[in-house]
Amino acid sequence: MSLQPQEVPPVPDETRRVARAAFPKSNVYIRMRDALGAIYHDQLFAPLFPTRGQPAASPWRLALATIMQFAEGLSDRQAADAVRSRIDWKYALSLELTDPGFDFSVLSEFRARLIAGSLEHQLLEAMLMHFKARGWLAARGQQRTDSTHVLAAIRTLNRLESVGETLRAALNSLAVVAPDWLLTQVSPDWFDRYGTRLEEYRLPKGQEAREVYAAQIGADGFQLLDAIDADVARRWLQEVPVVQMLRQMWAHQYTRRERQVRLRTARELPSAGERFDSPYDPEAHYGHKRTTTWTGYKVHLTETCDPTAPHLITHVETTSASMPDVTMTAPIHEALAAKALLPSTHLVDAGYIDATLLVSSLQEHQVDLVGPVRTDVSWQARAAQGHDISAFKVDWEAQTVTCPARHTNVTWHPRHDRWGNAVVHVDFHQRHCRPCPHRPLCTHAKTEPRELTLKPRAEHEALLAAREHQTTAAWQAQYAVRAGIEGTLSQGIRAFALRQSRYLGVAKTHLQHVATAAAMNLVRVDAWFEGIPHARTRISRFAALHSSVA
Incomplete structure (x- = not known):
């Protein structure tokens, strides 16, 4: 696919006429196109395409369609159908009413190009530059940051399921790339153990029986790895990604001494950040925060919170579930500095702040980091x-x-x-x-x-x-503004599926988060234009009754 960048065309007259008739009060996409014009342009994505070959679908349209797709939680097929069938989408994309759109696979190909070219951030940053040019976004105001957990697009596995599924994944892969060789290495009972996916209800009951079963899986895995290492004629088998994953999983989960195999104890395991729990998304790690445990990632959102402007998400980070929040404060400041969007005051919770960051934020970026520091525990x-x-x-x-x-x-x-x-x-x-x-x-x-x-x-x-x-009333009043980021996370989770990854791997999950943040910004700017106030924290009718008489 090649790209010859073209200017963004105006909305076709017939599309404009029908859209105005169908939406006399307008809607979010029509208002977006009228107020913002073309958010993206082909030249922005030109590095992703060669200059020779079959013409590609216009990347500015694909970028905008991606944002609208995430705004509505649509699948690729549904989004492609919306491009073909919906008047408001055709208006936003400058398409004739008769335009057939594009095949749904084009959207996934475009996302893959964005990730390969490290340009997924442009989905948000190009939009922020538009907001900045119109005076809706400015540096050196107030911003706030918080994170929430993200569930990977995999099922949660216990340790026994995890090792069994990793070996099964390796066998499935080898059955494709080296089927004849694999048949010479396995015994008939392997087909009973690994022919179907491991489920909790099919596993042995009782601790002793489970330990024996885990040791059997471990011995089978070592047997397969030994056979691969011993085959001089097929050294390439060692490079098969799922075989490397199997080797890594066995190093994490098993010990072998004098051919005696056992599952490691909990104390012998590597840290959660080093090991993985599923062969289908090895970048998803175990996370634990207070009473919440999950396998997946974390997403960190930073937004403006000045009272006289729309609250806009300025930066998104997607990290391992095991990565502490405090390690992200400095990278967030560096990213905001690169966008010329550093705040003067950055409101964070206790997880993002320590003495070193208090000093470095002020010295390096002139940012006043405000949050509850750790109390003296002596x-x-x-x-x-x-x-x-x-x-x-x-x-x-x-x-x-x-x-x-x-x-x-x-x-x-x-x-x-x-x-x-x-x-x-x-x-x-x-x-x-x-x-x-x-x-x-x-x-x-x-x-x-x-x-x-x-x-x-x-x-x-x-x-x-x-x-x-932080013991003063003035600090408490200033810090109270930070609580609003909880509403942003709630909006992202409830309306935009922020907490559930659509894809496997941190790169694709991060693209999802960037596109989601851009979609949230569009919805927020539209609400600001329409004069819709920020929602207040919801309380029950009974609690409200108490507040009225207090």
């Missing part, structure tokens, strides 16, 4: 009457720390903690600490003096200031 702070770290005065130039009893430290040792972070370890003298009347408020050690571990100066001071500031 017994002195929890007792609310002991001498916690805030009670000690630090003279950084003199490398002197003064305690509440006016004694100073005797050591100052810069070092790194077990996570590799720079810290300063401080000791006080035993002759001062042992007879000190403040000792019960300072340390529980029987004879040893008080010790402190300080973060680097900027982080130490930022953390103490943040802990003090």
Whole structure:
């Protein structure tokens, strides 16, 4: 397929006339086309296509059709039918009423090109540039970020199902690429064990029987891998993707000593971020947050939240389910900086903030990161009457720390903690600490003096200031605005299926999230044009009754 970029044509006269007659009050796509014009253009996607060959469908139309598809939760077939049959879609896409559209497979091919060319972000960024040019979006306002879990497009498997399905997937793949060789390697009982997919109800009952069954699957898997490794004439079998996956799964889940195979104990397993649970989407990982567990991904949404403008999603990140939120704050700031859309204030929950980020956000991007920092968990702070770290005065130039009893430290040792972070370890003298009347408020050690571990100066001071500031009414009022991102996640989940991945793999899932964010922005801008106010948090009639008399 080749591309010769063309200008976006105007809406055909007949399409315009019929659309106005059919929608006298207009609708979201007609208003979108009238207000925004052409959001996308062919040149934006030109790097995805060669210049010679059969002409491709216009990529600006495919991009816009993709956004409308995700706005309505349509399958590829349904979206292609909508292009053919719906007047409002033809209006938005500048098509004649008689235009037959395109085959549904063109949409999946276009998504594949976007991913291969790393241009999926343009589905959102081109739209943001339109909003910015019209004054609906500006940098250095307020933005907020939060995440939610995303379920992979696979069934949830327990460990026994997972190893069995991985071996079965390898056998199915080898049955296609090397059927004759495979028949010489397996025994008839393998067809009983792996001929159909493993289901919980078909598995042995009882812990001992399950352990025996797991060991049998493990032995079969090692037998297959050994046969592949021993076949010098078919080295290429080692490169079959599902065989590599089988090898990785067996390294994670099994041990083999003197040909004795057993399933690893829970303590022997790699971390959730290293292992995978299904051969059908090895990029989907196990996630756990409070009482919620899932297999899949996380999606992080960042949106504007200034009261005088529409609330628009400015950035989307899709990550492994096991990746902590705090690791995404810096990448989000870097991405917003690349778009020239950095906020002056970034509202986040406790998962996105630490002392290092408080400092780096301000120094590198001039962003005030606002969120509840981790409280001091020392017994002195929890007792609310002991001498916690805030009670000690630090003279950084003199490398002197003064305690509440006016004694100073005797050591100052810069070092790194077990996570590799720079810290300063401080000791006080035993002759001062042992007879000190403040000792019960300072340390529980029987004879040893008080010790402190300080973060680097900027982080130490930022953390103490943040802990003090977040107790004020002004901070509470500012931070209350962050709660609105929960409504954005709710809208994405309920109206746009944000929490359920349509596709396998993180790249395709991320494209889904980007397209979903763009679709949400279109709906939000339209609601803003129509004067529809932001919905308030819903409460039950009974709770509302209490509020009315309180």
